[in-house]
Amino acid sequence: MAIDVDKDAKIGCAYYVAMDEELVLEEEVSMGGIEAVDTLLLHVQPTSIIIPNRSPGELIDFLERDAHRFDDSEGSGGEQGSYILQHVVSVQFDYEAGKEALARLDLEPSKPDPVEILSLEEEHARSVGPSIHGKLMRIAEKINLESCLSVGCAGAVLQDLERRRNAEDLPDGEEGSIPFRVRSIKMNTSADTMLVSADSLISLQILQSELHPNPHTRSSNSSEPKAKEALSIMGLLQALASSAQGKKRLRQMLLRPSTDIDLIRERHRSIAVLLRTENSETVKNMRKQLRKLKNTKTLLLHVRKGVDRIRGQLSIRVGDWKALLRFSMVSAQLRQAINALKGVSDIAIFSRICNEIDVKRYLHLGDIIIRTIDFQLSKENGRTEILVGASEYLDGLRQEFASVRDMLPDLKESVVQEVPREAAKHIRHCTVMPQLGFLTAVTLDPETGEGVYHGQHHPQDEWRMCFVSEYVAYYKNRLMLDLDSQYGDLPSRIADEEVEVIMALAAALLEHEEAILHASELFGELDSLLALALAAEKYNWTAPIMTVSNVIDVVDGRHPLQELLTPSYIPNSCHLAGGCGTDGLDEDARATSGNRKGAAPSMLILTGPNNSGKSVYMKQVALIVYLSHTGSYVPATRATIGVTDRILTRIATRETVIRDESAFMVDLKQAAFSMNFATRRSLLLIDEFGKGTTAESGSALFAAYLAYLLDLGVDRPKVLAGTHFHEIFENGLLRTGTDVAFGHLDVRLDAQAEDPEDQITFLFHLLPGRGPSSLGVLCAAINDIPSDVIKRAEVIVALEDSNESLVEACSDLSEQDREQLSQAELVARNFLALQVPNKAGEQGQGASIRDLLQSVLSVKQIGTSSL
Template sequence: MDATVGTASDEEAGLPYLSESILAIDVKDRSTLGCSVFCTTDGVLKIGADISMAGEDVVEQFLSYAQPTTILVSRRVPESTFAFIEKHAGRIIKEVTLRLVSPSDFSHTFACEELSSLDTHGICSFRTTSSANVDGQCVKSSIQALQEHDRQEPQCMKLVRCSSLIDLDNISSLSCAGAVLIYLHRRRSLVSPSSNSSMGYMFNVRSVTLFTLSDYVFISEESRLSLQIINHESHPNSQTWSVDSKSSVEKENISIYGLFHPLASTPQGRSHLRYMFLRPISNLDILSERHQTISLLLQPSNEEKKKRAVAILRKMGNIIDRIVPVSLTLVGDMINRAINFNETKSQQYCSVMPGVDTELDALKRQYDGMSSFLTAVVNRVAEDLPVWARQYIQSCVFLPQLGFLTVVEQESQLGNDIFNGGSVNDNSWKKSFTHNGTAYYKNRHMEDLDRYYGDMYSKISDKEVEVMQKLASNVIVHEKALLEAADLCGEFDALLALAIGAAKYDWHAPQMTAANVIHIKGGRHPLQELLVPSFVPNDCFIGDEGMAPGRGTQALVLTGPNQSGKSVYIKQVAVIVYLAHIGSFVPAEAALIGTVDKILTRMPSRESVSRIGSTFALDLKQVFQAMKYSTSRSLVLMDEFGNGTAADGGAGMFTAMLDYFLSPATAIPKLLVATHFHEVFSHGYLNQHKQLSLMHMEVRSDINAADAEDKVTYLFKLSKGCGLMSLGSQCAVLNGIPEDIINRAQVIGEIIIKYIPFIIQKA
């Protein structure tokens, strides 16, 4: 069964190289989830760790991590899990091929045998022999392996070596690796031997590694869109639209990633930059390395080097220890000596440099000297013609595939040939074609030249193709170094883009720590500050009491009037934390960021007729997921939860949600909440929670101001305490609602407040 689904964008689909990501998912014992991923761009097979009691959040994280173009799902996967994959896969990448695969393909035994037999850098980087008395056949085989280097390593020793590199007890994930290997074998078998051999090579496993989701920060696609990390839209140029979604071009909408995407110089750099934005990590060593690299690039002494690096990224491999410099130098010299890049650019085909092939050089000299040679040929042809006809012979030319031809003038009015060779003794004059008032003839002299010289242009083209094929054969020997260079240059280009962006937007390096804390000084929202004349920065402190006595808090509840900046504040904190976890600098004066494992949000839901459930139901689903999956190291954002239902019911749900998160029996996450339910805090019910801190966004009101717009001044400054004003009427004025409607609304509101106890009593 194949199903193609897809709604999300893959803007890198226009890359000049083919990229496929194959993901296999299997569930054993009804609860243990396994996963393996293969990517054609680097040839790496990544085997995950088995996860017990895995839920849909883990499946979504696997999908987000792999960014798959093909998903292999075992038929033993529960129907609900398959339905979830089918529903959510298209949100990750535009086109996804979903295949239901027989459980026999998910074979642990087959996977172990195949992995132990792979001759890759990740598996067969060394060979083993044994002196232990395992069995006679094994010892005999080992001795033969020592004596004869061309013999294969014994299978039992391959398994021993493989088990030292891969946990063979990861049954589910190894079974997924077996399914991926079978699929790759089928893809290779479909490549015709006469076609481009690189297509088959794409589906060879060149390295095997392990991955664990513990190093990755989980964030759902919905949360990523709510925070505007990555956001796509259809390209405004209608000429790029297509019925086929694969052919349609999309552009990045206003987003954090969109700030940096134009700053990357290469396709590999943009691809790696997007990879970093999609996969935030919690590995402190990798994050520290990225931050240090950006700091190095931003040093004043490296400013000129940074500018030059944008244009010479292809040379960056020379300073990387993992790449053999001699290999890249040989390849570069080989290509520069063989290809004439100036002629190649002007003529739109590959031109070979002089001195590479003597036969090709001789053919080119003959072809380049054709002009003077053909002048002599014209005189020779004219000697055989009557004197009166010689004036009508314009020239002799050489045309590829047609050979040598004599050009004869035609009558200007009737277009008849003035001379057609009829008065010549031989009958060899034959007209080939006419063009622009001239006729092109074959004759005895032209046929002699054809026999002697042949089609020189075709000979030159064929010879250049032959030289290019030899060059390609020599270059392919260094493929590994070239691929590593391309990957490393892409990684460097992405970090260079982050460095350029940090300097452009005045971002600073965060300090990452394993402590459970978020301390931000002078934080800003990276998108909002570009849209307003002046942005007011704010601090944030969430962490254990031990980190800062007297300031410790795990939950921050934010109140204040409409349009005072509550949503912007909680989003900016989440964005700063997210950016720190991709290795970027952050929009803040300083930041101490403890690693998080998840970023969970309850933001206003995207409206769509295709989504089942009301807006409030979707909000409840997000809150439930946050309650179920959050840990003490998670960051949870709640923006106006409870507004989708009746005020009393919404306030009750909101209070119960806070009570649950802050209860001693729960691992309290780092909680950021924005709300208008001021009545929740009026009677002090939540004061029992010492980890709760009440804050508000400051406003200044002047009821005596003549102009309605001047009655309220938003300061956008975070302050302690609970703000009990909503100022909905003033917000309506600022957004253009007519004054008579606002006055009427205030009267109705006063009537409702006055008579609601009477209405309740009568009911």
């Protein structure tokens, strides 16, 4: 993966997917900054990152946080990072060099090339320019060459791949295990895609990683990931997918929610078909079949590597052939299952599977595998075995070799008869080995390192030792040489023929590679929809109504994760409408707005006690909007969701020692990102913004933040905000109107209860209007704050409520303080009344100064002095 950032914070990115042999370019993100880089890292999960040496320090510090450390320096902890960070010269990110590198790619054409690169009449020397120009025109059909930073990043990636190919070349000239070739290229654009920043993905628990429970898996010496998906939307839904293709496709859908309303509605209709009662048995069978599929791209990669002999076995494992056979059978069965579904005639995914999956093709592929591989014998022998009948020549060699093996005991007898009688007992057996042919095994003499008998007293026959194993020496004699010339190297000939048969089978499969990969992609998409349908059925989710109106209308919505952790979840509704734009509301918006009494606000401000459910409520609304754009059903009784282009949050403060920033600075950056990128179709979540500074500054910033969003008028976004700054509303710092609504989560108070936990009952039900108080002192008492602190806080809160001066209240003294001050005052008065003798006239007649001072300090107060 290559990343480049210019001075205007524009982000360019390109990366190579080794499994797909595909180069991917990301469309440039203007003013993206570190937030956009963080989002790209979550999407791509790279193993290596390349940046130019002119990169800004902020980017370098951010990437080095999770980079692999090759040194064992202090602070590394001996742990491996998520990726390797490489700094290269800036010239490798040059735009023109990137274009030339792209033009040199030998891509597999997905359709006939419309660009005529070289005509027959052109001379070769004069066709260089037109050739490159034509290739760039062909590349421009797939990517936007105006994304200069991303094109430069693609050039850096291609140069790195070239270095890797050179490093993978073996000394003997053989090709390395990974060719790093580029078979295809594509560009991800922001068009028809909802923007969800990395902060939003983590704050809403769409992604949530935790340390893997297996210590061996997360150790520094392990090549496996050191973290796994925790309780999150991603983990919740991916667990319901049956195949690797389905999990991958589902991740793509979740990380790139769509704003294409037709695509979203198509997915909803597909899920509706899968949830129909008459289709339940067929759907269960489809899930069962999909669980049998392995990663087809990995299997075909093994086939493309070719075959040879490794430790006496065919390099393609029998398990791979079994998986390919299973894929061919499952393809045919899934195609038949789709035909059995009811109501699929006008659904795109089902129509594509029916039209593009050729059952005869896959049955043919399965047939040639069955007629080639002997799975039962392979299981018994632990290696790939060729079935009898797959090759007549191989069968003949095997029969010949079987007859040779049958004659080995007779060969031993022939050798015994030729050697002296006293040497006969040392002849162990006769055998035949690959590359060595026929051999006679003789007992080894440990003293000499040769066989006890090695041709002594037999001058007509020369015995030549080939090798020695434990207790046995192997020899060639005249009889063995005659057999070699008669039968040749049968084991090697058999092995070579087995390789030829497997290569023929591999070639037959690779003829259908594109069809197999295409079918795998279709099954992955089908599996992802089956997972969403299973989630809807398992968690009681319903189909949202998608509309072009800029509204969010949720009835009895629920948090998809929180409801799994509570025995009884209280649902709540939400009704918001963003700005109508310069063109005004369309007919769809008017119809939707008419479903509710009065105009819908664009901003809902939540107040009330801590732990009452404000944050959960805001997150559940955002997750319902998010899930609806992935094509999933949503946890609500009913929901009408307008197309939303961005979900921006100011919720969690993600601090790190790598960033030399305070918590308040991080909050300000998140808020700035939200204000700069929000549109009228965006959804903003603002939870307790301003709490990182003084109450006066925090409340002022929060009020100004909300006022800025409201002043956008017809371009104002939809906003959910939560705060404890009640002085904003009491002092009239925020204007009110129909576009602003207030809400709070209901609580019940019982001041007479002795136990603090019984004094407050959270009902988690949304009510209109502002909450009367944050009840911070009561929440502190519930969480075991010492009683003295609670009492003192209650006194201060009571004074604030009655507009008393906190300065005078905090200056009031306790009884002990009063007693000490009274004693100090008496000492001071006695000191002032002290008669100090005249040193010149009264010397020797009075007490010493020390005694006089001691008498002042030893005076006891009688009674109580008033201050």
